[in-house]
Amino acid sequence: xxxxxxxxxxxxxxxxxxxxxxxxxxxxxxxxxxxxxxxxxxxxxxxxxxxxxxxxxxxxxxxxxxxxxxxxxxxxxxxxxxxxxxxxxxxxxxxxxxxxxxxxxxxxxxxxxxxxxxxxxxxxxxxxxxxxxxxxxxxxxxxxxxxxxxxxxxxxxxxxxxxxxxxxxxxxxxxxxxxxxxxxxxxxxxxxxxxxxxxxxxxxxxxxxxxxxxxxxxxxxxxxxxxxxxxxxxxxxxxxxxxxxxxxxxxxxxxxxxxxxxxxxxxxxxxxxxxxxxxxxxxxxxxxxxxxxxxxxxxxxxxxxxxxxxxxxxxxxxxxxx
Amino acid sequence: xxxxxxxxxxxxxxxxxxxxxxxxxxxxxxxxxxxxxxxxxxxxxxxxxxxxxxxxxxxxxxxxxxxxxxxxxxxxxxxxxxxxxxxxxxxxxxxxxxxxxxxxxxxxxxxxxxxxxxxxxxxxxxxxxxxxxxxxxxxxxxxxxxxxxxxxxxxxxxxxxxxxxxxxxxxxx
Numbered sequence: 174x175x176x177x178x179x180x181x182x183x184x185x186x187x188x189x190x191x192x193x194x195x196x197x198x199x200x201x202x203x204x205x206x207x208x209x210x211x212x213x214x215x216x217x218x219x220x221x222x223x224x225x226x227x228x229x230x231x232x233x234x235x236x237x238x239x240x241x242x243x244x245x246x247x248x249x250x251x252x253x254x255x256x257x258x259x260x261x262x263x264x265x266x267x268x269x270x271x272x273x274x275x276x277x278x279x280x281x282x283x284x285x286x287x288x289x290x291x292x293x294x295x296x297x298x299x300x301x302x303x304x305x306x307x308x309x310x311x312x313x314x315x316x317x318x319x320x321x322x323x324x325x326x327x328x329x330x331x332x333x334x335x336x337x338x339x340x341x342x343x344x345x346x347x348x349x350x351x352x353x354x355x356x357x358x359x360x361x362x363x364x365x366x367x368x369x370x371x372x373x374x375x376x377x378x379x380x381x382x383x384x385x386x387x388x389x390x391x392x393x394x395x396x397x398x399x400x401x402x403x404x405x406x407x408x409x410x411x412x413x414x415x416x417x418x419x420x421x422x423x424x425x426x427x428x429x430x431x432x433x434x435x436x437x438x439x440x441x442x443x444x445x446x447x448x449x450x451x452x453x454x455x456x457x458x459x460x461x462x463x464x465x466x467x468x469x470x471x472x473x474x475x476x477x478x479x480x481x482x483x484x485x486x487x488x489x490x491x492x493x494x495x
Numbered sequence: 496x497x498x499x500x501x502x503x504x505x506x507x508x509x510x511x512x513x514x515x516x517x518x519x520x521x522x523x524x525x526x527x528x529x530x531x532x533x534x535x536x537x538x539x540x541x542x543x544x545x546x547x548x549x550x551x552x553x554x555x556x557x558x559x560x561x562x563x564x565x566x567x568x569x570x571x572x573x574x575x576x577x578x579x580x581x582x583x584x585x586x587x588x589x590x591x592x593x594x595x596x597x598x599x600x601x602x603x604x605x606x607x608x609x610x611x612x613x614x615x616x617x618x619x620x621x622x623x624x625x626x627x628x629x630x631x632x633x634x635x636x637x638x639x640x641x642x643x644x645x646x647x648x649x650x651x652x653x654x655x656x657x658x659x660x661x662x663x664x665x666x667x668x
Contacts, residue, residue: 266640
């Protein structure tokens with residue numbers, strides 16, 4: 174690990190400029206040990222008063238330092254935003270969830286193996302160096318929204334549920350602002366090293382959830398192990414039913430893009446319709462129309478189609494497919 | 496830099512490089528080698544300790560960030576003459592082969608049983624709200640952050656189940 178100067182922040186207004194923020198450290202320290210990240214200064218924010226969950230209008234304000242385990246177990250989250258509890262519980266391990274924070278989880282980096290391997294070119298580590306994943310081992314790579322410069326995925330689960338829940342990120346800095354989670358993470362384009370809209374000198378202070386929407390909520394995650402593995406694909410689903418028809422649909426997808434993916438066209442298609450396999454196939458067709466595999470990860474296209482079908486059958490009350 | 500660690504009920508003053516992980520501080524600065532270094536990347540769980548009663552990976556924690564926290568290691572859970580319930584059950588059920596992962600398994604299981612007592616659901620729980628049984632699936636899911644290369648898993652699960660039952664009986668008594 175490279176040397177760094179260590180600071181402990183006394184307040185949000187007191188962050189030393191140029192220092193990298195550390196909270197749970199579960200991803201950052203891992204990357205620092207590998208020298209994939211080598212900040213010259215770290216600022217520890219864990220003593221700041223950002224670890225509360227409190228009402229925000231009809232919704233909820235989740236402090237940036239709320240630990241993943243506390244968020245998953247919070248009674249209001251379990252009762253009114255179960256897709257978020259489920260997504261958190263599907264991620265990492267008990268030990269990591271006890272350290273990982275809400276803000277840090279949004280900032281976690283990709284698990285593309287070439288990003289981790291400093292001997293291989295990577296446009297995220299070294300802009301302009303090239304992408305080793307294209308033409309390489311691509312099992313965990315993107316099928317949607319990728320570019321010729323980067324096919325890495327955003328690896329997290331929590332943010333996929335937050336995307337389906339229309340969450341908003343509260344940011345403090347020179348000009349405090351609130352950014353919809355939909356706009357917080359960026360697609361790679363020709364600047365894959367720029368992963369979020371967070372600017373130097375800014376800090377995530379909270380995530381805001383709007384009023385609960387009810388409905389059937391699921392987080393379905395498909396992975397290589399039964400536990401403690403990143404998603405190959407995942408679906409966060411919130412489905413409302415009224416008189417045998419779908420009255421509300423919010424669907425977000427993980428493991429398939431550089432950000433939690435959502436396509437309002439499929440939600441529009443589903444709303445007002447009676448559930449059927451034909452309808453779900455049409456939704457998958459729209460979702461996957463722009464999908465592009467890169468060799469090994471071609472399997473994610475049919476896998477996402479089937480995972481979407483299974484999730485929609487489950488949330489609309491249809492029986493599981495034989 | 497100068498730091499103070501509260502460890503197993505005692506305060507220790509240390510002079511550490513900021514890069515020092517809690518794991519290295521325990522093993523190299525304090526000579527507490529019960530906590531093991533496996534992968535050093537938060538994947539294997541051998542380094543698990545308790546911080547304010549919660550299980551964490553000490554390899555992914557900077558020592559300078561956990562001043563004022565109460566750290567408990569395997570040495571603080573029990574002694575050869577006064578084993579913790581989980582330590583006793585790992586012995587009784589032969590919950591290991593080489594033993595390298597065992598301190599992490601026991602610290603993790605200690606934290607896990609507290610999480611269960613607090614009513615935290617898991618990925619394996621059918622409901623987020625209803626009470627759950629401590630089934631094999633529940634224990635396996637909750638302990639997935641601790642690997643055992645000898646694959647003593649079946650005996651580890653049996654040891655944890657027995658310790659959980661005994662703890663419940665004590666609570667009821």
